[in-house]
Amino acid sequence: MNHRHGSVQPWLRRMLVLVLLAALWGLGRYEVACAEDVFREVQGDHFIVKYLLADERENALRILQRAEDYYKRVADGIGYSRYQEYWTWERRVNIVLYPDQMSYARFTGQPVWSKGYASRDSRLFHSKVVVSYDDQPDFLEEILPHEITHLMVWDFLGFTRKVPIWFEEGLAQLEEQGKRDVVQEAMQGVVAAGNAIPFTTFNSLNITSIQDQTRVSLFYAQSLSIVDFMLTRYGKDAFRHFCRELRQGGEFEESLARAYPAIFRTLFDLEWKWKNYLQNDFIPGGSK
Numbered sequence: 265m266n267h268r269h270g271s272v273q274p275w276l277r278r279m280l281v282l283v284l285l286a287a288l289w290g291l292g293r294y295e296v297a298c299a300e301d302v303f304r305e306v307q308g309d310h311f312i313v314k315y316l317l318a319d320e321r322e323n324a325l326r327i328l329q330r331a332e333d334y335y336k337r338v339a340d341g342i343g344y345s346r347y348q349e350y351w352t353w354e355r356r357v358n359i360v361l362y363p364d365q366m367s368y369a370r371f372t373g374q375p376v377w378s379k380g381y382a383s384r385d386s387r388l389f390h391s392k393v394v395v396s397y398d399d400q401p402d403f404l405e406e407i408l409p410h411e412i413t414h415l416m417v418w419d420f421l422g423f424t425r426k427v428p429i430w431f432e433e434g435l436a437q438l439e440e441q442g443k444r445d446v447v448q449e450a451m452q453g454v455v456a457a458g459n460a461i462p463f464t465t466f467n468s469l470n471i472t473s474i475q476d477q478t479r480v481s482l483f484y485a486q487s488l489s490i491v492d493f494m495l496t497r498y499g500k501d502a503f504r505h506f507c508r509e510l511r512q513g514g515e516f517e518e519s520l521a522r523a524y525p526a527i528f529r530t531l532f533d534l535e536w537k538w539k540n541y542l543q544n545d546f547i548p549g550g551s552k
């Protein structure tokens with residue numbers, strides 16, 4: 265993917281960025297300048313991609329196209345489609361792209377391990393925003409769809425709606441390319457070995473409070489596994505119905521029972537049937 269930056273030498277790009285950063289830093293108006301003056305942009309129906317250097321335009325256009333595609337797919341998945349006017353024109357989402365991890369971390373104050381984040385009301389950019397950096401292989405296929413989904417789910421369900429974190433993270437991972445099958449196969453083994461996180465803990469677990477990296481990975485995998493199970497096993501219509509119930513203010517378990525009558529009366533039904541599906545019905549490599 266190195267060719268994507270055209271003819272500008274990497275060292276020259278880095279220097280240009282450093283000069284830009286230094287200038288802004290020196291002016292003491294780092295954040296404002298960064299948000300309003302320096303970025304170039306390309307605009308689509310629902311997104312604006314902001315980037316720093318002229319030779320990134322082609323790449324920004326490619327990102328814009330992918331973002332618009334993800335928007336349609338996520339909207340279709342959660343039943344957001346008829347609310348699509350929400351994000352047009354002045355309510356479009358900014359995708360702000362730094363050239364590399366260093367400038368991203370310095371500008372945004374994100375920790376060094378962070379690959380990207382989404383915000384509904386960014387102090388830095390005064391809008392709904394996805395912020396990340398370009399110089400990483402999984403940006404287009406993982407980070408971009410993940411953060412776009414978070415924003416859409418917050419909008420659709422309402423930001424204050426209390427849904428378990430696993431449900432949100434499960435949704436956010438659905439459009440990450442190629443992840444579902446890998447995760448389902450892994451979770452099949454985890455469940456068979458009795459190592460899944462019990463729902464009594466899982467349902468109220470806040471991953472930001474977990475230090476153990478293995479447990480964080482398991483939490484994400486289990487989240488995706490359950491949401492994928494709901495969709496694959498019971499279809500899109502029931503899933504959209506469930507999302508609609510949540511949007512209308514239903515409690516999580518109550519909405520589950522309404523959208524899946526006689527299937528999930530409680531969260532324990534969901535847990536039990538999910539495990540049962542992985543152990544008896546899921547065929548690795550054979551599912552779509």
Ligand SMILES: [Zn+2]
Binds near residue numbers: 414
């Ligand atoms: Zn997430």
